[in-house]
Amino acid sequence: MKTILALILLISTNAFGDEWTRGDTYREAAFQTLNIIDWGQTRYIAQNPDRFYEKDYSGLIGSNHPTTERIDIVMSEIAVSHFIISKALVHYGYRTAADLFQYITIGGKLNSAINNASIGIEVSF
Numbered sequence: 001m002k003t004i005l006a007l008i009l010l011i012s013t014n015a016f017g018d019e020w021t022r023g024d025t026y027r028e029a030a031f032q033t034l035n036i037i038d039w040g041q042t043r044y045i046a047q048n049p050d051r052f053y054e055k056d057y058s059g060l061i062g063s064n065h066p067t068t069e070r071i072d073i074v075m076s077e078i079a080v081s082h083f084i085i086s087k088a089l090v091h092y093g094y095r096t097a098a099d100l101f102q103y104i105t106i107g108g109k110l111n112s113a114i115n116n117a118s119i120g121i122e123v124s125f
Helices: 002-011 022-047 068-091 095-118
Strands: none
Touching: 022 068, 022 095, 068 095
């Protein structure tokens, strides 16, 4: 019930705070694109446990060798929660925090994707 109320609040017209901008959309699209790449790389790790182990999300996923099902759940939660947090920060007038949140998380995802690729981790769905 709390989740539904939160979503209604976020989707409702903007009573205060800033408007969602084209820049917000571009940053969110960049994050979501990198999240999909990272998602596929994490699935590749799970499909190759003899060669790789999960390091970045092991605490969140619960294992160095998670199942693809667990990865799908966690990475989809990350995708949805990132949008909700970004939208809420903008909606409630925390424009600088929203921008920083998006830029920092984009940087983290980009770093993970590049590091994974550099050690031979592919994207696999």
